[in-house]
Amino acid sequence: MILVVFVVLNYFGVVLPARVNNVLVVFKVLVPLVTVVLFVASGFGSPSIEAVVAGRRTVWAPR
Secondary structure (H helix, E strand, O other): OHHHHHHHHHHHHHHHHHHHHHHHHHHHHHHHHHHHHHHHHOOOOHHHHHHHHHOOOOOOOOO
């Protein structure tokens, strides 16, 4: 009987953290990917950064 308890405990001790880890990995991959896509879609790019560094005013430059 005690062997059955240990088998069940071991099963849930391995399976549950593995499932939680899978969810966290998907979250950790999607957040940066969505951030990059949103930056690209908003027009954020090197010309905007270069204009700010060169002193020209653009949408991203503070007034």
